[in-house]
Amino acid sequence: MDNDMIKRIRQFNRYYTVWLDVMNKGYLGTDFSWPESRVLFEIYLCQGISATGVCGRLNMDKSYVSRILRKFERHGLITRELVPGSKGLKKLWLTKAGKKEAENIDMSGTRQIIDKLSAIDSETCEKLCEAMTFIENTLRDNDICQNFLRGNDAKGGDTE
């Protein structure tokens, strides 16, 4: 990994930081803040996950997540199930209302991608996807922080 490579990687990181920031602020219009949306959507993608699991996968503080979950529970979006013999671990499940909200967030995310990227021709778009997949796989393979984002990729919401 020479200096030029490092430079290009950092340049990309700076670019993509801004890009993601722009994308993520576009979640306005749903009923949730950006961190709330992330947590709810993570439960949607990975139903039965624990609070600690969410923390690990999203790299969020556990007390912060705890508060968000409490809010979700009060709003009837999730239920929790204490796992017997587990030192207090609780599995998180979306209620019907919670699933509906998650689907709204999902659609909102899809709409955003379309809004931003619909002008790209499909050949270029395919190459874009390949590039993204390659980066993701490469980083996953080399990730020191193995505690997050392992397995269970993009399951979708079809766990009925």
Add this chain to the structure above:
Amino acid sequence: MDNDMIKRIRQFNRYYTVWLDVMNKGYLGTDFSWPESRVLFEIYLCQGISATGVCGRLNMDKSYVSRILRKFERHGLITRELVPGSKGLKKLWLTKAGKKEAENIDMSGTRQIIDKLSAIDSETCEKLCEAMTFIENTLRDNDICQNFLRGNDAKGGDTE
């Protein structure tokens, strides 16, 4: 752009959000907060930029940037030069001390990439860089928000 493409792009965005978050929190150890580092480094990369320019390129609020710049000025890291005939636009310049701090941030960023990615073999790394460059160029070409990150790429700090 079909549904599968959208799904993959969104998956990548979720992954890279966490990845960047992990990377960016690694800036601890410098004397600056993460947003401060970003602003200082942007001036370093693009000397003579204005506050408005920084806002646009980093997608930050102008009042927030204004406060950060005031702090930098008080610490003797930047100077400002009112551009004649410009409705009050001020060019920002790093002082010698400011440049030194920016170089520290620069080294810190480079070290982080090395820490995280040194295990990747150079062939894979080259492909990684190509993928990143491709994504960046593609998004730049299709960016609706043309107000940020145009031209003036990664000039480096060699403006002495």
Add this chain to the structure above:
DNA sequence: TGATAAGAGTGGATATTATCAACTCATATG
């Protein structure tokens, strides 16, 4: 059985980060 430990989760207090609106300042235009 009771003491200790350890992982999971909670809540208080607080810090950091970000936003909004109203303002000043410098300049251009009519």
Add this chain to the structure above:
DNA sequence: CATATGAGTTGATAATATCCACTCTTATCA
């Protein structure tokens, strides 16, 4: 000069995140 406009500043406040001490559940072991 009156008005407008872009750049930047400031006060007030909201949103986001962190730290730490705590409880709760279970396992271990003397």
